[in-house]
Amino acid sequence: MGEKNEGTSETRLHYNLNQSIRNYMTRISFYFFLLAAIMLVSLQPLKAGAQDALRIDIFGPGEERINVFIAPPRDLRSEVLFDPKLGSRIYDGLQNNLNLLPFLMQVEPGHILGGPDVEGVRGRDIDFRKFNLSRVDLLLTIGLEQQARGPGSVEIRAFEVFDQRMILGRAYELQDMDQVPLMLRRFCAELMEYLTGNGDFFRSRLAFERKQNGNKDIWAVTPQGTDLTRLTDLRGITLSPAWSPDGSRIAFTLMRDNRHHLGLWDLEKGEAEAFSLPGNTVISPAFSPEGRLALSLDPMGRPDIYWLDEVYGVDEAIMEHWAIDVSPSFDASGTKMAFASGRLGNPHIFVHDFETGRVQRVSYEGRYNTNPSISPEGDFVAFTRQTPDGHRIFVVDLETGNEKQISFGPGNDEDPAFAPDGYFVAYSSNRSGEYRLYLTTRNGDGSREIPTGEGNAKAPAWGMERDF
Amino acid sequence: MKNRTVVLLALVLGLIMFAGTGCGKRVVDAPADPAAEELTEEERARLAEERLQEEMRRQALEERRLQEERMERERDALDAEARIQEAMDEITANRIHFAFDSYELDADARSKLQKISEHLNRFDELSLVIEGHTDERGTAEYNLALGERRARAAYEFLVLLGVSSDRLQIISYGEENPLVDESNESAWAQNRRAEFKVLD
Numbered sequence: 331m332g333e334k335n336e337g338t339s340e341t342r343l344h345y346n347l348n349q350s351i352r353n354y355m356t357r358i359s360f361y362f363f364l365l366a367a368i369m370l371v372s373l374q375p376l377k378a379g380a381q382d383a384l385r386i387d388i389f390g391p392g393e394e395r396i397n398v399f400i401a402p403p404r405d406l407r408s409e410v411l412f413d414p415k416l417g418s419r420i421y422d423g424l425q426n427n428l429n430l431l432p433f434l435m436q437v438e439p440g441h442i443l444g445g446p447d448v449e450g451v452r453g454r455d456i457d458f459r460k461f462n463l464s465r466v467d468l469l470l471t472i473g474l475e476q477q478a479r480g481p482g483s484v485e486i487r488a489f490e491v492f493d494q495r496m497i498l499g500r501a502y503e504l505q506d507m508d509q510v511p512l513m514l515r516r517f518c519a520e521l522m523e524y525l526t527g528n529g530d531f532f533r534s535r536l537a538f539e540r541k542q543n544g545n546k547d548i549w550a551v552t553p554q555g556t557d558l559t560r561l562t563d564l565r566g567i568t569l570s571p572a573w574s575p576d577g578s579r580i581a582f583t584l585m586r587d588n589r590h591h592l593g594l595w596d597l598e599k600g601e602a603e604a605f606s607l608p609g610n611t612v613i614s615p616a617f618s619p620e621g622r623l624a625l626s627l628d629p630m631g632r633p634d635i636y637w638l639d640e641v642y643g644v645d646e647a648i649m650e651h652w653a654i655d656v657s658p659s660f661d662a663s664g665t666k667m668a669f670a671s672g673r674l675g676n677p678h679i680f681v682h683d684f685e686t687g688r689v690q691r692v693s694y695e696g697r698y699n700t701n702p703s704i705s706p707e708g709d710f711v712a713f714t715r716q717t718p719d720g721h722r723i724f725v726v727d728l729e730t731g732n733e734k735q736i737s738f739g740p741g742n743d744e745d746p747a748f749a750p751d752g753y754f755v756a757y758s759s760n761r762s763g764e765y766r767l768y769l770t771t772r773n774g775d776g777s778r779e780i781p782t783g784e785g786n787a788k789a790p791a792w793g794m795e796r797d798f
Numbered sequence: 799m800k801n802r803t804v805v806l807l808a809l810v811l812g813l814i815m816f817a818g819t820g821c822g823k824r825v826v827d828a829p830a831d832p833a834a835e836e837l838t839e840e841e842r843a844r845l846a847e848e849r850l851q852e853e854m855r856r857q858a859l860e861e862r863r864l865q866e867e868r869m870e871r872e873r874d875a876l877d878a879e880a881r882i883q884e885a886m887d888e889i890t891a892n893r894i895h896f897a898f899d900s901y902e903l904d905a906d907a908r909s910k911l912q913k914i915s916e917h918l919n920r921f922d923e924l925s926l927v928i929e930g931h932t933d934e935r936g937t938a939e940y941n942l943a944l945g946e947r948r949a950r951a952a953y954e955f956l957v958l959l960g961v962s963s964d965r966l967q968i969i970s971y972g973e974e975n976p977l978v979d980e981s982n983e984s985a986w987a988q989n990r991r992a993e994f995k996v997l998d
Contacts, residue, residue: 546974567974570939583942588927588969588997610968611946614939626943631950633943654943670940676899677940698899700937714937721937744937789938 384467384490384497386433388526388753388771396467396525399437400424401448403472406485412476416507420472420484423514427532427554431522432775437466451487458494466491481507486517488524497524511556516798530750533798537561537571537580538758538767541786548582548595548602553749553756553769553792555781561595562602568593573793574617580793581615581623592625592642597796605642614657619664624648626656635669649682649689657701661708668692668702668711679713681728692726695733701745705752710772712736712746712755723757725772736774745789748772756780756790885917886924886996893977894952896990899936901947903955907992911952914994915959925997928952930970931977933986938972945970952992967997 386394403417411417428434439446444460451473461469473485481504488498498521502513515532523529531553540549540560548562548571562568566586573580577597584593584604590612591604611633613626623638635649635658649655653673660667667682679693679702693699698716705711709728714721723737723746737743741761748755755772758765762779765786770777780790892914894907903911918924930949932941949968957963978985 567971569942569972569974585969585971585974588967588995590969610949611942611970613942626939628946628950633946654940654947656943657939672940672943677936698936700940716935 384525386526388433388528388751394433395435396433397437397465398428398434398468398470399439399442399446399461399464399466400428400470400472401451402439402446403474404448404451406451406473406475411474413481416476416481416510417472417474419507419510420474420486420514423510424470424472424486424518427514427518430531430554430769430778432771432773433525434468437464442466451485453487453489453494453496456489456494458489458491461491480505481510484513488521511552511554515552515554515556519798526751526753528751528753530794531754533795534750534792535573535577535795536756536767536780536790536792537573538782538790539569539571539582539786539788540782542784548580548593549782549787551767551780551782553754553780558782562593564593564602564604570614570789571595571791572614572616573791575619575621575794577794577796580791581617581625583612583615592638594642607638607642608644616658616660618660619662624658624660624667626658635667659702659704659711661704662706663708666704666708668704668713670700670702670713679711679726681711690728692728692731693724703746703748703755705748705772706750707752710748710752712748712772714744714746723755723770725755725774734774736770736772737768737777738774743768747790747792749792750794756792758788758790760786882921882924885921889914889917889924889926889994889996893991893993895987896948896992898933898986898990899944901944901951903951907952908955911955912959915956915961918956918961918965919959925965925967926956927967927969927995927997928956929975929993929995930968930972931975931989931991931993932973933989934973934976934981935986936973938974942970942972945972948990948992952994 384396386396400421403411403421405411425436428436442460442464448471449455449457451471456469467490469489469491471487474482476482483501483503485499485501487496489496500517500520504510504513519529519532522531535550535552537548537550539546545565546567546569547560547564548568549558549560551558561580564584564586566584569583571580571582579597580595582593584591590610592607592612592615593602593604595602607627609628611626611628613633615623615625617623623642624635625638626633627636627644628634629644632652633654633656634647634651635655636647637645639645648658648667649669651671651673653671655669655671657670658667659669665684667684669680669682670677671680676697677700678691679699681690681692681704683690692711693713696715696717699713701714703712710725711728712723712725715724720739721742721744722735722739723743724733724735726733736755737757737759739761741759743757743759746755746757753771755770757768759768765788767780767782767787767790768777769780892910894903894910896902928949930945930947932944936944946968949970953966953968956966976989977991978988
C-alpha cells in the first residue's frame with residue numbers, strides 16, 4: 331500500500347475515473363445495456379419464495395451468514411488472461427474487502443465440487459448447480475477486457491446462486507492499476523447496500539492520530555486499509571480528530587507552544603489552521619449532524635462542553651458542571667449527545683437529550699468509563715471501560731440498558747467510534763505492543779487490524795468520502 | 799586666703815584678655831608676603847613635585863577603590879544570577895504528584911508549592927508554565943481534562959500564596975508526555991504529576 335503525502339489523490343482518481351467513463355461512454359453504455367438486459371431477464375423469479383433470499387439484517391443478533399465465492403477472473407475475449415497481475419489484484423482486493431464483512435463466509439476454491447472455474451462471467455455461462463451443491467449462496471465473477479495500453483475494462487457481477495439471479499453488475503474503465511482499490515470500494519458499497527441496506531462502510535474514511543518522531547499528526551486511511559495519507563504536518567501534538575458531516579473538514583486538538591489550540595484541516599485547501607479559544611484546554615471536538623462544532627473548554631476554570639459559532643468563537647454552553655465534562659458525541663438526528671463526566675466522582679457515560687433537557691446516566695458498572703460514541707440511530711452507545719485486564723470496549727443499549735462487551739484485548743482497547751452505518755465500530759488497541767486501529771461490529775464479531783504503518787495509531791474517526 | 803586667690807585669678811584673666819587684643823592687632827598688621835618671596839626656585843620646584851606625587855597617589859587610591867567597587871558589583875550580579883538560577887532549578891525540580899484519577903494536593907505537594915511561591919515572591923521577573931500530566935492508564939480525552947485539573951489545583955494554591963495569576967500559565971498534556979515511558983506502578987506514580995517550567 332503506497333503512502334501519499336497529500337490528500338488529493340482520491341479526488342484526482344475520482345476525476346480520472348469519471349473522465350475515462352465519459353471518454354468510453356459508448357462502450358460503457360453498451361455494457362450497461364447488456365448488464366441491464368441480463369438483470370431484466372434474471373429478475374424473473376425462477377422459483378417461488380426467492381424474493382427474500384440473501385438479505386442480512388445487520389441490526390439483528392449478527393448470527394446470519396452468507397457463503398460467498400469469487401470465481402477466478404476471466405478474460406472476456408480469450409481463454410487466457412492478458413495480464414494475470416491485474417486479475418489477481420482485483421481478485422485479492424475483492425477477497426480482502428469481503429473478508430471485512432463478518433456476515434460473509436468465503437468458500438475455499440478447493441471446496442467447489444467440479445472445480446472453481448466458470449465458463450463465462452454472465453449468468454448463462456455459469457453452471458450454478460455445482461455452486462449450489464457446494465453451498466455457495468453468493469457468487470461473484472470478474473471479467474477483464476485488457477488492452478495493450480492500460481488495464482482496460484473490468485466487469486464485476488454478483489449472483490444469487492439458488493435463484494440463478496444476478497443481483498448486481500457493474501462495468502468500470504480503468505486508466506491505471508492504482509484505481510483498483512477505489513473501483514472495488516464502489517462495487518462493494520453497492521453490494522453491501524443490496525445485502526444490508528447500507529453500504530456506507532465502503533464509502534467512508536477514517537482520520538486518526540499517528541505518532542512519528544515524537545510528534546503526532548492527523549492521517550487518514552480507508553477502513554479497508556487502502557490509501558494511507560498524511561493530512562497534517564504541524565510539529566506538535568494533534569489529538570482527537572473529528573470529521574465534519576460533509577467530509578470537508580477535520581477538527582482536532584493541537585498542542586503547541588505551551589498552549590492548546592483548535593486545529594482545523596480543510597479538504598479544499600489541503601492544509602490545517604490553528605485557532606485560539608478562551609481558557610486553557612481544547613478537548614474532544616465533535617461535529618453535530620448540522621455541522622456545528624462542540625468541544626470541551628475551560629473558560630470558567632473547569633472543562634465544560636460548549637458550542638462554537640461559524641467562525642470558531644465560543645457560542646453557548648451545552649453542559650456546565652463543576653466536574654469534568656468531555657467527549658461529546660452526537661446521533662444522526664442531533665437530538666442526543668453522549669458525553670463522559672466525572673460528576674459522580676469517577677468518570678461515567680451520560681446521554682443528554684436536547685428535546686427534553688434530560689441527562690441520562692448510561693454506565694453503572696466499573697469505576698472508569700470514558701470515550702462514548704453514540705450510534706447514528708441514537709439507540710446504542712459504545713464506550714471504553716477500565717477492567718482489571720485493561721480497557722475494553724462495551725456497547726450499551728439505551729432502550730434496555732443491556733451491555734455487551736465487544737473487544738477482548740489483550741492490552742488496552744480504547745477510542746470506539748461507530749461507523750456511519752451504525753454496524754461497524756473502529757477502535758484502537760495496544761494488544762500488539764503499539765497502538766493500532768481495529769475494526770469490529772457492534773455485535774463484537776472478530777477484530778481486524780487496519781494497516782496504518784509504523785508508529786502508534788489512535789483515535790479513529792469516521793467521515794464520509796466526498797464525491798464518492 | 800580664699801579671697802586673695804580669687805582677686806589674683808581675676809587680675810591674671812584681665813591681663814590675658816588685654817594682652818590678647820593687643821597681640822591680635824599686631825598679627826593682622828604684619829605682612830606675610832615677604833616670607834614667601836624668600837623661597838628659592840629650588841624649593842618651589844620641590845614643593846610642586848611633592849604636590850604632583852601626592853595627587854598621583856590620591857588618584858591611584860581612587861582607581862583601586864573604583865576597581866574594587868566594580869568587582870563587588872559584578873560579584874553581586876553573579877550572585878543574583880546564581881540565586882535566580884538556583885531558584886529556577888528548584889522550581890523545576892519540585893514536581894508534585896497525585897493519586898490515580900485525582901487532582902487533590904497532598905501535604906508534600908503543598909509544601910513544594912510553598913517553596914515555589916517563596917521563589918516567585920522573591921524574584922518578580924519569573925513567570926511559570928504549570929504543566930498537568932497523567933499516567934497512561936486512563937483514556938486520552940478524559941486525561942487531558944484531568945491534567946488541566948491538576949495544573950489548576952497547583953495554580954490556585956500558588957495564587958492563594960500571593961503569586962499574581964498573570965505570572966502563571968496552565969497547559970495540560972494529559973498522557974502525552976510521560977516522565978518515565980514504562981508501564982508499571984512506579985512509572986505511573988511518577989507520571990501523575992504537575993511540573994513547573996520557567997518562561998523565557
